[in-house]
Amino acid sequence: MTDETPTSVPERKRGAGAKIVYDLLRDEILNLKLAPGSPIDEVQLGERFGMSRTPIREALVRLAEDGLVTTLPNRSTMVAQVDFLNLHTYFDALSLMYRVTTRLAAQHHRPADLREIRALQDAYAQAVQSQDALAMIAVNAAFHIAIAEAGRNPYFTGLSKRLLGEGRRILRLYYDSYDDQLPMHLVDEHEVLIQAIADRNVEEADRLAKAHAEQITRQVQKLLTRPGDSGIAL
Amino acid sequence: MTDETPTSVPERKRGAGAKIVYDLLRDEILNLKLAPGSPIDEVQLGERFGMSRTPIREALVRLAEDGLVTTLPNRSTMVAQVDFLNLHTYFDALSLMYRVTTRLAAQHHRPADLREIRALQDAYAQAVQSQDALAMIAVNAAFHIAIAEAGRNPYFTGLSKRLLGEGRRILRLYYDSYDDQLPMHLVDEHEVLIQAIADRNVEEADRLAKAHAEQITRQVQKLLTRPGDSGIAL
DNA sequence: TGCACAATTCTTGTCGACAAACAAAATGCA
DNA sequence: TGCATTTTGTTTGTCGACAAGAATTGTGCA
Numbered sequence: 001m002t003d004e005t006p007t008s009v010p011e012r013k014r015g016a017g018a019k020i021v022y023d024l025l026r027d028e029i030l031n032l033k034l035a036p037g038s039p040i041d042e043v044q045l046g047e048r049f050g051m052s053r054t055p056i057r058e059a060l061v062r063l064a065e066d067g068l069v070t071t072l073p074n075r076s077t078m079v080a081q082v083d084f085l086n087l088h089t090y091f092d093a094l095s096l097m098y099r100v101t102t103r104l105a106a107q108h109h110r111p112a113d114l115r116e117i118r119a120l121q122d123a124y125a126q127a128v129q130s131q132d133a134l135a136m137i138a139v140n141a142a143f144h145i146a147i148a149e150a151g152r153n154p155y156f157t158g159l160s161k162r163l164l165g166e167g168r169r170i171l172r173l174y175y176d177s178y179d180d181q182l183p184m185h186l187v188d189e190h191e192v193l194i195q196a197i198a199d200r201n202v203e204e205a206d207r208l209a210k211a212h213a214e215q216i217t218r219q220v221q222k223l224l225t226r227p228g229d230s231g232i233a234l
Numbered sequence: 235m236t237d238e239t240p241t242s243v244p245e246r247k248r249g250a251g252a253k254i255v256y257d258l259l260r261d262e263i264l265n266l267k268l269a270p271g272s273p274i275d276e277v278q279l280g281e282r283f284g285m286s287r288t289p290i291r292e293a294l295v296r297l298a299e300d301g302l303v304t305t306l307p308n309r310s311t312m313v314a315q316v317d318f319l320n321l322h323t324y325f326d327a328l329s330l331m332y333r334v335t336t337r338l339a340a341q342h343h344r345p346a347d348l349r350e351i352r353a354l355q356d357a358y359a360q361a362v363q364s365q366d367a368l369a370m371i372a373v374n375a376a377f378h379i380a381i382a383e384a385g386r387n388p389y390f391t392g393l394s395k396r397l398l399g400e401g402r403r404i405l406r407l408y409y410d411s412y413d414d415q416l417p418m419h420l421v422d423e424h425e426v427l428i429q430a431i432a433d434r435n436v437e438e439a440d441r442l443a444k445a446h447a448e449q450i451t452r453q454v455q456k457l458l459t460r461p462g463d464s465g466i467a468l
Numbered sequence: 469t470g471c472a473c474a475a476t477t478c479t480t481g482t483c484g485a486c487a488a489a490c491a492a493a494a495t496g497c498a
Numbered sequence: 499t500g501c502a503t504t505t506t507g508t509t510t511g512t513c514g515a516c517a518a519g520a521a522t523t524g525t526g527c528a
Contacts, residue, residue: 052511
């Protein structure tokens, strides 16, 4: 009967504090639940998570290293902006990572990798069917990360994770503009991509990945260049 | 006359603590002054830098995010190991980054970039001439980072920085084994690389960068595969 | 009223301290 | 002697508090 309030303080374990905050904040940033530019108050977060500022601070440092948060020295820290002006550098990088990770996956994948990829593809199709844009975006990222993992190059996997994370924010804005009119054809593109990987057809995998990236690039660029000719948006 | 000891506490500014520790530790790790696997004691570092554990901790978190330090939860943190078994993934990534950043540099470089690159090439040649392996390795990394910056894609620049940092440790081991017999021909390879960039000859830059990467890969692999056929070393 | 300067408030960076988790040493038992 | 268990010690994760900058408010003067 002398228990502490177990509802709001769920027996947090030693060393887990920073990770909890990091994971949740990261998700909220990538889902645009925290808008780019919003200020982040350490004390407020401390109250919210029921912990001291120290673990909060560690989470923020890690988020800053990921580029998801901008920290002005001695000044406030805020959610990083999406750099629309240099979006082409993003798509250049994404396209190259799509290509190289898919190539490597075709070369090095193992049975367990394919099962994982196919499971995520199923989840993706389901998210599309139930018109859940948020889930779709997250699962899409997980899908391509799984392919990258199957390629077994941690450097490429790392950059891919970073790009796909950032991509979640861009796609979120994209789908918001299109009123959640979800593109079924991406499901089919993923399907043939999986087939090429399973067949260990490296060149075909490369070609499809490149086309897939160009497809997405074209659609987003189309959205951003509605009035003029250079991608002005903000 | 009631001053504090100003010798060992050189007026550190607010907010600078973590960066000082981060930069110095990073350099010591990459120069192998801190051997891979060495344990890192927070208290000891605190005494050495004359500051509390808090800024030390922040530096370690950032180093961990860079993969230069491994942190076991609730246990010691230590200098990350160089993964010799998967070295081919490293060279795959390095080769691709060499190629793509050099290509982009040929496309997007500005006069100031070329001046910076040439200055580093001069410093590199000087380091080779004075047989300073440590400086050579560091300047070589800076040289390729400058090329990456000229390419103006922050995602590629980021991965290149990471790879070249890691490369400093690998090259250090490599040159140790070869008794500082420094390769002059790398200077010439850099020279033609610069020329291709200056001429905005994208395909030539790509070709040279690829050859440059393969050259380095071959040399290091040759060293690591002396007895058997698979890269066993540790 | 408008502007420059001073005072206050607020947020961050740093500190010392404490407690939990782990490792090592010491003790007891078969 | 050898192994299991307890005890001790060390290191990390977390906390509350304090001080330095920056932002904001308030004040005085032209």
